[in-house]
Amino acid sequence: MFLENKANRDSQKGWIEVIVGSMFSGKTEELLRRLKRAKIARQKVEIFKPLVDVRYSEEEVVSHDANAIRSTPVESSGNIMLLSSNVNVVGIDEAQFFDSGLTNVCHQLANQGIRVIVAGLDMDFKGKPFGPIPSLLATAEYVTKVHAICMRCGDLAQFSHRLSKEEKLVVLGEKNEYEPLCRCCFMKANT
Template sequence: MLFSEDRFRQRDASYGSIEVICGSMFSGKTEELIRRMRRAQFAKLSVELFKPKIDTRYHDTYIISHDSNSIPSLPVENSLAMLAIGSETSVVGIDEAQFFDENLPDVCTTLANKGIRVIVAGLDMDFKGRPFGPVPNLMAIAEHVTKVHAVCMRCGAPATYSYRIAAAEQQLLLGEKEHYEPRCRACFFQHREV
């Protein structure tokens, strides 16, 4: 059965969507999230931004990009806390998604099914080049996925990996340029054991 245009518009307006911005460290994920959220604010939409409470590298209550652009956010302990948003919220932004629990894809689906546009930014791979946290599952259910690239610090090629230069082995290590550098595939695997 074909949908009439009016029926399609009505159905489309009642559902939101999930967008994922992913890539390596220093690739501009947070910058792109802030840009999309500001555009929603310019359109006078009600927005809500979240970040993991553990991420205090730049500020406790702001999302701040490496280019020093910032936007206020609400730090939360876990993804379920995001379900307490107001009914007037049209757009939800989530930064550093890799630090959230495995409930994040379900939370994003619940929000999108309420008609909310959900924009999520996060690392898709950890420092070993393996899928990281809930981000790969979010990519699978998202309507839109944007993979951004950094510049390889070794050769200048597009970088998709976050190479850890610090000696730590735990998966979760909050850090910046003193702990990580972006690398392309060749430079990433050339300097590590697989």
């Protein structure tokens, strides 16, 4: 609530908010919640997602709970700058799939007085920092880490364990391809 109130009081100052966590932790759900509140506050909102993310919809950001909001799919982070004129809030989903220029784009937007809300996986399926997320985490004003529930023991989960033996970094999938695991279960699954 603080962030939405601040946006209404101080529309000239931009900032970056980052929402991270494992798969099935509610990152997109939290992004959608914040964007919908900005729309209720009559702010002009633009939402982007990487062109590669076509799991649920080609032109919507969709959570695993099937909540959705219209978005613009883009091929690279540079396209976000080109399409973000005359807005108050920019939302970016699945940020881990963008190129390293995303951090600079987010800073440019924030420097122009735009509230930037970014959601993405902080770690890949091997538990390593993923894409531009580490840089965004280090330089954002606000960071929220959300957790899933470990599918093996019920503890809080922060890892996205890939169920297949596929070694490519980017493999789009859902519950048939990934499961959220806690540290202990993740270590056991990978030994």
